[in-house]
Amino acid sequence: MSFNSKYHHSAVQLQEEQVIIEAAKTNPEQFAPLYDKYYKQIFGYLYQRMDCKDTAFDLTAQVFLKALTNINRYEYKGVPFASWLYRIAHSELMQMFRDKKNKRAVNADIGDLRHICEEVEEFYLEEYIPVLKKAIAELDGDDLQLVEMRFFEKRPFKEIGEILNITENNAKVRMYRVLERLKKAIVAK
Amino acid sequence: MQPKFNIDRPKVSDEEINKHKDFDKLVKDFKEQSIQKAKSDKSWWKNKSIQYSAVIAGITVICTVTYFSLFNNQTKKTDDKTITKKEQSIKKPTPSKFINEPFEKIKVNYTSYKVNNSKGAEIVHPTNSKIKIPKNTFVNKNGQEIVGEIEILYREIHDQAEIIASGVPMLYDSAGTKSVFESAGMFEIKGMQNGEPVFIKQDKPLTVELASKQPEDRFNQYYLDTTAKNWTYIKRDNPVALKLPETKHSESNAPLVKLAEKYELAINAIPKRIDSVKVVYTTKINKLEKPTQPAKPNKTAGRPQFELDVDYKEFPELAAFKNAMFEIGNENENFSKDLIKVTWSSADISEGPKKGINYWLTLKLRDRTEKLVVYPVLNGVDFETASKKYEEKFDKYKTLLAKREANEQKLKAEMEAKQAAYLAQQKKLQDEYVREKVRIQQQMTSSINSQIKSGGISAAVSRVFTVLSFGFYNSDIGRPLPNDKTIEPIFVQNGAEKIEPYLIYLVETNRNMVITYSGSSSIKINIQPGLPYTMCIVSGKSVYTVSKEEFTKVANGTGTTFNVTKLGDEITDIYELKKAMGIGQS
Numbered sequence: 039m040s041f042n043s044k045y046h047h048s049a050v051q052l053q054e055e056q057v058i059i060e061a062a063k064t065n066p067e068q069f070a071p072l073y074d075k076y077y078k079q080i081f082g083y084l085y086q087r088m089d090c091k092d093t094a095f096d097l098t099a100q101v102f103l104k105a106l107t108n109i110n111r112y113e114y115k116g117v118p119f120a121s122w123l124y125r126i127a128h129s130e131l132m133q134m135f136r137d138k139k140n141k142r143a144v145n146a147d148i149g150d151l152r153h154i155c156e157e158v159e160e161f162y163l164e165e166y167i168p169v170l171k172k173a174i175a176e177l178d179g180d181d182l183q184l185v186e187m188r189f190f191e192k193r194p195f196k197e198i199g200e201i202l203n204i205t206e207n208n209a210k211v212r213m214y215r216v217l218e219r220l221k222k223a224i225v226a227k
Numbered sequence: 228m229q230p231k232f233n234i235d236r237p238k239v240s241d242e243e244i245n246k247h248k249d250f251d252k253l254v255k256d257f258k259e260q261s262i263q264k265a266k267s268d269k270s271w272w273k274n275k276s277i278q279y280s281a282v283i284a285g286i287t288v289i290c291t292v293t294y295f296s297l298f299n300n301q302t303k304k305t306d307d308k309t310i311t312k313k314e315q316s317i318k319k320p321t322p323s324k325f326i327n328e329p330f331e332k333i334k335v336n337y338t339s340y341k342v343n344n345s346k347g348a349e350i351v352h353p354t355n356s357k358i359k360i361p362k363n364t365f366v367n368k369n370g371q372e373i374v375g376e377i378e379i380l381y382r383e384i385h386d387q388a389e390i391i392a393s394g395v396p397m398l399y400d401s402a403g404t405k406s407v408f409e410s411a412g413m414f415e416i417k418g419m420q421n422g423e424p425v426f427i428k429q430d431k432p433l434t435v436e437l438a439s440k441q442p443e444d445r446f447n448q449y450y451l452d453t454t455a456k457n458w459t460y461i462k463r464d465n466p467v468a469l470k471l472p473e474t475k476h477s478e479s480n481a482p483l484v485k486l487a488e489k490y491e492l493a494i495n496a497i498p499k500r501i502d503s504v505k506v507v508y509t510t511k512i513n514k515l516e517k518p519t520q521p522a523k524p525n526k527t528a529g530r531p532q533f534e535l536d537v538d539y540k541e542f543p544e545l546a547a548f549k550n551a552m553f554e555i556g557n558e559n560e561n562f563s564k565d566l567i568k569v570t571w572s573s574a575d576i577s578e579g580p581k582k583g584i585n586y587w588l589t590l591k592l593r594d595r596t597e598k599l600v601v602y603p604v605l606n607g608v609d610f611e612t613a614s615k616k617y618e619e620k621f622d623k624y625k626t627l628l629a630k631r632e633a634n635e636q637k638l639k640a641e642m643e644a645k646q647a648a649y650l651a652q653q654k655k656l657q658d659e660y661v662r663e664k665v666r667i668q669q670q671m672t673s674s675i676n677s678q679i680k681s682g683g684i685s686a687a688v689s690r691v692f693t694v695l696s697f698g699f700y701n702s703d704i705g706r707p708l709p710n711d712k713t714i715e716p717i718f719v720q721n722g723a724e725k726i727e728p729y730l731i732y733l734v735e736t737n738r739n740m741v742i743t744y745s746g747s748s749s750i751k752i753n754i755q756p757g758l759p760y761t762m763c764i765v766s767g768k769s770v771y772t773v774s775k776e777e778f779t780k781v782a783n784g785t786g787t788t789f790n791v792t793k794l795g796d797e798i799t800d801i802y803e804l805k806k807a808m809g810i811g812q813s
Binding site: 103 | 248258757
């Protein structure tokens with residue numbers, strides 16, 4: 039499993055993106071390149087965490103409207119613009135769940151669960167699936183986010199840290215602790 | 228409620244995703260939303276519930292003010308008691324000010340500049356930062372233009388020690404997300420006239436080109452809002468390359484170059500002067516009259532002789548040899564008596580192998596040539612007369628020779644004296660040059676040290692700020708606060724004496740970051756293991772430091788006790804704090 043990401047940018051790419059952001063601050067029409075670039079990523083992030091596709095599309099539109107409305111408050115922090123969009127998306131998603139307009143869902147492939155077994159140094163067995171599903175579903179919001187980002191969305195730790203506003207090392211430490219818990223669940227089976 | 232778990236849900240195709248993309252709708256929604264917002268902003272006061280709320284709020288304020296007026300004295304007494312009690316039980320000062328300079332003596336000093344408001348100015352700070360002040364930019368509190376000089380107070384904060392000493396807060400709150408600033412440089416600028424603050428006209432901002440050692444393009448500009456007690460984002464910082472280093476280098480070496488030009492020119496000219504003295508005196512010596520040694524008359528030895536007619540002008544030494552005969556020398560191995568019998572067509576005399584003593588006699592007859600060494604000799608009375616004359620001439624010769632030798636010695640002595648004077652001058656210049664060079668180098672080292680102290684050396688870029696208000700500005704970036712490991716530190720001096728800190732500065736040494744922890748009871752610090760840290764601790768009026776090595780040792784182990792080193796009470800120079808914390812020494 040590789041953790042290549044579209045998220046990461048070179049210094050030049052960051053600089054180019056910054057020019058677009060500054061232009062969008064004065065003219066909303068200039069926001070188009072950012073919309074095109076990140077639409078699929080934000081939709082994917084939202085749909086990953088819910089069941090209803092249409093709601094995911096609506097929420098994506100809402101995220102971008104919020105981003106455009108607040109773009110003047112955006113501050114460059116040395117990371118791609120996407121991290122800011124992910125935070126808006128996360129906030130909108132949580133609001134939606136709080137308003138009980140939609141139910142939280144977790145979406146994974148069998149391959150992803152197989153990878154989790156490998157990570158905790160256990161052979162993959164068919165019978166582990168329900169155990170893992172239960173253990174993952176029981177994780178709290180932050181830990182579930184970590185598992186989703188790392189194993190289901192295949193993001194590198196650096197990117198996870200930037201999106202969650204924690205250090206890369208902290209993301210690793212927390213992931214390690216979550217995996218320990220998942221391992222315990224598998225071993226107890 | 229637990230989330231629903233789906234396995235292998237079908238993916239949404241790119242085509243379907245793209246179908247939902249509608250940028251025009253986004254812009255339309257944005258514009259409609261903006262119009263709605265503008266309308267609601269204008270009509271908010273017409274809302275009945277807001278009007279009622281305002282009336283209720285007004286009544287509440289009046290009641291509150293009345294209550295406090297009535298019970299003011301009582302409350303004041305209680306407060307006084309509390310303060311007295313606090314002073315008695317806790318001697319630790321609790322930092323309450325927003326900008327809290329922790330040290331009594333160690334400060335980041337301001338540099339004062341005088342600027343005539345009608346003229347404006349371009350100030351170059353020792354760190355190579357520039358402050359550009361337009362004409363008539365300053366006004367007083369009533370908005371009237373200032374007449375005359377104003378005083379600009381300016382200081383820069385470049386590293387962790389300066390961050391600590393300045394007391395500038397480094398915590399940043401961006402919409403509830405707290406982070407700590409990593410700094411690429413900060414400055415504070417203030418303006419005063421006769422002790423009164425002055426203000427900047429909004430259409431005539433100042434420009435500060437902050438020379439920064441951090442060349443990376445990943446920082447934002449912020450202004451410290453002391454009312455809101457938070458930094459305010461200004462814009463993305465775009466550093467520009469500082470053109471100074473090359474110029475600065477040549478400028479800083481200029482005194483040495485000038486000195487070398489002055490002295491090396493003078494020193495290098497001296498050997499040439501010594502040579503020319505030699506040339507002049509050698510010519511003078513050569514021009515001294517050289518007396519010709521008279522030839523000593525020889526008495527005939529009885530060998531065959533030739534009588535020759537000699538031109539005495541050509542051979543003056545033979546003048547004494549009147550009636551001289553030329554006797555064949557023993558060295559002529561080819562001589563035979565037959566040669567005397569031949570009548571030669573020519574006989575020429577020329578200088579011989581021993582100058583002034585013998586001569587070559589060249590005899591020719593048709594194709595035949597014979598060359599013989601001959602000696603001038605005299606016979607009888609002629610010899611005696613010649614001997615007398617020779618004696619006279621030889622005496623005269625000796626006198627002349629002695630005189631010449633005396634003159635030659637005199638000239639040589641003069642020459643050597645002059646050469647020695649030049650050599651002495653050369654040595655004097657060389658010594659002077661070395662002394663002056665050492666002095667200038669020391670001066671330069673001291674200047675470099677003071678630049679290092681002020682953080683103004685090796686600036687790589689310039690960060691350009693538009694200054695609309697006096698205060699603190701920075702070029703920083705927010706970083707997540709470390710939270711991987713929590714330590715409740717205990718500080719001891721000399722292995723036993725416990726130190727009670729009220730301020731702990733956690734310094735990340737590989738980044739320009741300082742995290743401040745304060746409190747009157749136990750303070751916990753959060754770190755990210757693996758990163759290099761040092762600490763500065765303030766307890767009462769004393770300052771202590773924890774070295775990088777000590778920090779790593781404790782952080783990597785299970786203990787929480789840090790050995791501290793006390794900074795001397797007499798220290799006033801921030802450079803000493805930097806040294807103690809190992810800042811800028813890697």
